[in-house]
Amino acid sequence: MVKLSTSYYVSRNAAKAAQELLGRALVTNINGVRTAGLITETEAYMGVQDRASHAYGGRRTGRNEVMYAAGGVAYVYLCYGIHHLFNVVVLDKDVPHAVLVRAIHPIEGQGTMLARRGVKKLTTGGPGTLTQALGIRTAHNGEDLTGQLIWIEDVGVKVPKKHIIIGPRIGVDYAGEDALLPYRFRIAPSHLL
DNA sequence: CAGCAGATTGACT
């Protein structure tokens, strides 16, 4: 298993990283408990020119500050006051590109995920639920993705391009024309196991 | 400083 390095994150933009991260494993080791899932759906947020991004127009707030950090850190923020959304910051310092991980397929620690979510049937099909299953909270905002808490591994799973569905992003209608850009990537449902 | 809308989810009618 190869943990992705800092150089990996800074050397590709959000759209490219979003596509490449499909099939890779998102792993957390929180309080000594390991949980992991294959990334099955992502969205790219392409910096200051992307109206759907928190960093649109170069906006900089206490919450999105970490988007301006150099690639290879986690951007975790709260949406609607309830849901934690997990993003991977890519490219260089002051270039706020990020990849939103929208869905995973659990491969390790499913029992822990069930306990964390307090449910019988495990669902990780949404950006808010996958963070809950993996134990990611806002406390992990800015976490180094090459550290010992949260990281992404190449587990040898290859996703052929023809199995990747590309489409417009979800829930960003307010972004006008930018909402139509093909920045959403997911593995074809028939290939999720 | 008060009010509102948002990269969502899950429970209820």
Place this chain on the structure above:
DNA sequence: GTCAATCTGCTGC
């Protein structure tokens, strides 16, 4: 299908 939960940051008084 509709609606509440509940935090951050922006807009307007």
